[in-house]
Amino acid sequence: MSLSLSELKLFREVVSLPTAPFCESKVQAFVREWAAGNGIGFEEDKVGNILLTYKTPGRAPQHPWVLQAHMDHPGFEWNSRRGRTVQAWFRGSVGEHYFPGARMQFFPLTGNPVSGTVEVVRRDRESGFLKCRIKLDEAVPLEPGTPGMWELPPWKKRGNRLELRVVDDLCGVVSILMTLKRLKDSGARRKVYGLLTRAEEVGFVGAISAAKNRLVDPAFPILGIEASKAQPNAKIGQGAIVRVGDASTVFDPELTSSLRKTARALHRADPSLKFVESLMPGGSCESTGLALLGYRTCAVCLPLGSYHNMGASKIEAEKIDLRDFESMVALLTEVSQTKPGDSNTAELKKRMLENHRKRAELLYGWK
Template sequence: MTPDDHDLLMALMAQPTAPFREARVRAFAQDLLRAAGVPHFLDPLGNLVVGAASPAGYQRLLATRSREPVRLFIAHMDHPGFHGVRWLAPGVLRVRWHGGSPTRHLTGAPVWLADDTGGEVTGVLRRVRLGKHGLAIDTAEVHLDTPAWRPRAQTVYGAFRFRKPVWRSGARLYARAADDLVGVFCVLATALEAFRARRRPPFLGLLSRAEEVGLVGTVAHLQLGWLANAARPVVAVSLEASRTLPGAELGKGPIVRLGDRRTPFSAGPTQVVAELAAKRLPGRHQRRLMDGGSCEGSAAVAWGLPTLALAVPLGNYHNQGLQGGPDCRAPLGPAPEFVHRDDVAGMRLLCAALLEPGLSWCDPWREVRTRLAAIRAKYDALLTQSDAGPKR
């Protein structure tokens, strides 16, 4: 990972975010893109579209006839967290949780709180209630360390707090939110590189909202219908930080994601990225059906887009102390998420490689056919011999 990429990733993961409260991440991305001259705009639902300056520019790119597909990179700007509901007393805020969470050792857990006007304050959780399914927090009280802080309750959001928003320890990056700010980083870094040459790359990025509560931002974007009448192919590229599983392990490279809990992804585009990974990251990538959860690739498939997906292995998924480590309160209690720098660098490399011209989108199985035909040719003599078995 280059120093510039490292600095960008660290700065991005320091931004506060929660479902429907992505404004600080979005503003950070907009400032970065504006300074670099990369076109971008907000769709009607507040998703950040990268690679076009307006809906009209988006449509012009899709209307340009070409055999080169537009690569639509998708990552989400939110992470599980809470919204303020109402002030119960000075310094005591009732909150409602959105998305997944740890379910144990929650009372007294440190949290941060913010609104979109500036800084952050701290507090702890009390009176935590889980949802009926028992898989995540439903409501809680937050007792603030600074009771004088009192913005309008509904503007407040927050999540679990650790020693820092993000820090490095060896090859690992620990953070209050790696999912999916790692994916957002890859979209932004790929856009900066692609537009540096000042030619129009076949690139679009969708930085979406509220993925953690049901892929909401991406579904809302797809429902706009802007992609329905494209004159050229479009390939969706879902980028995620996904829970570690056997065969998808930290430090062994980015994952070519064959599917998620809901659906397999498209065979042809997946073959394209699998061949790229084999050539660019030999022995340093992984392939797996990542069925620990669903991702925005599912929404792209449901709306008829050819889809491939990449992921980096994620420790302590959704801040659950599944792997433990620093600042983990207890097993299965609140803990910082963590990723491996080399895995992130590998996913970043594959994103750039996917923009190269002349990839085998139109015939992704050509090399496979060539290999299989060569194997068949080795056995021509045996294949053409008379069958010596019994005749009927």
């Protein structure tokens, strides 16, 4: 199912927002306004994680799906300035050799971005974050905490190929907004939540706080949405990925089986919707972190090029295929209206035991 013009507009708006770990305020403000304008429930915990709710008339299902993504991306935070020289933090996993000479921008609350060049970078032993010395093009006073990102076009579309300043994970955020809007417009019958977390790029800090704050009922199943480095068996353009696991663990088999069943049914009904089933070892995601805290989790993701803006030799835009994104949104929309864990495992068990009943007696003729 192709995106509508209004969905493409929303897509471009969200991925163009500046963000960084602990500096997600512009994303939070956008989502708050979007929810109010579209009749979607909005709640924040005390640290700024967001819970969106598509509410249905009548009785809600016992265990509604929670669609989950994070609002940050590896980036800078303004710390101090002397003349044109700025000291800033960089948080998130990017190789240090990419920094010297790289162009970046700070994004104040109002006004135009402020550009500069990274001169020196070193790792702070205590925090583990990078300290950067940046030379601004012109001396501009900004508030401490102002977010910064690489100086890249936020959106470039060439056919179905998208080159974005941020895919990971603002594409996950906007996929949830699109899904909730589609459910509301269609009058879908099952309640669905959207959990948007902060500071994933520095160790699931927001997601862990959301769990500790009980922003989401621990009984609710969580479907994590990410972008993960493309693999030989999961290439850009081959389809959205039903993510069996990540670099750290595998996910709930019943929930994953539900995703597989729904994805296969969608592809049979519309072959333009494509899916790959794969363990994606390029990194660990919040589905692992939340599973370790007692939640049942599963995951989908987009195959990603130039992960965390790391090109072959320099900083560049992240890359995805629009058709993969469209397939992912179709899957989220469809699976959110199914009963969690409603897979084919019960039928498989029935067939297995029936086969055993018919053939087990042959075991006794082996002598």
